[in-house]
Amino acid sequence: MQPTGVPSQLSTTPSWLLTQTAAHASRIVSTALGTRHARGYHYRVLATLADTGPASQADLSRHSGIDRSDIVATINDLGDRDLVQRQPDPADRRRNIIHITPAGRRELTHLQHTLDAAQETLLAPLDPTERHELVRLLRRLLTHHQEPRD
């Protein structure tokens, strides 16, 4: 049944299917981002920043789902490339306010384009209805598992 002979114990387990397809997705995405010398975290922070406007690192962490400590390194990287700017918040000396620069915005649209192509590669075998259904199911799982905000 399976061309590669994957044991059915594995190939019928949803979590295995999920992590395996995610691994393929990661490879595709990271190849795409690699052409612009970026990694997942870079894109995710830039996208979050463009969505929320200037924000503290803690806010970026919350909105992007990336750990505070990883945000630090990511902002360092982006700052080194002048895609982002780090300013102390005059109103709260604990905080930095992160701004996306014009160059950052430009880079973000580049990244988005290569990522669009990557999605196409990833979802190639599915028709539009199936793609939408997949997205719907994944969103249901995701919101369910992150909602427990108690």
Added chain:
Amino acid sequence: MQPTGVPSQLSTTPSWLLTQTAAHASRIVSTALGTRHARGYHYRVLATLADTGPASQADLSRHSGIDRSDIVATINDLGDRDLVQRQPDPADRRRNIIHITPAGRRELTHLQHTLDAAQETLLAPLDPTERHELVRLLRRLLTHHQEPRD
């Protein structure tokens, strides 16, 4: 729309949905396996071994999708716990023949049970039809992206 305020640029990207839900799945699964001091590779190799019968490490690698070098370490771990046995192949002195032991078989069924519960946790928000649909879509993606055996 999103309770956590995830930027829509992210939350509508299939690859992001996939990798995020996969991350949740991994957490759930690794917690489940952790109760029996196992990791993903351990289960996958045991399951493959039970499916194929005694096999060389190279065969295990091919059937499980785990790299040869990672198989080595995994077999070491399983061997240390007597869940598996490594014998030189008399007919081909390059190879080892890996056998699953009775204890290994018992451990495998334990792991399967905890994993069944984990799947239930993971898929809780989906009804049976949706679960089947999700599995179907993921399998399609997976076979498509691993088939290029050229």
Added chain:
DNA sequence: CAGCCAATGTTGGCCCGACCAACGTAACAC
């Protein structure tokens, strides 16, 4: 206003899964 608690940024770690290069040994094809 003094004292305590919470939030922020940062450092420095850890784990896991995936992958790769190189090597010695052994089998195989020709």
Added chain:
DNA sequence: GTGTTACGTTGGTCGGGCCAACATTGGCTG
């Protein structure tokens, strides 16, 4: 017999996801 291929093994790298600890700063409450 020679070159090529397969096998097991060693020893890495990388990315993503975490966690603990700490100094600094704000805010809240008594």
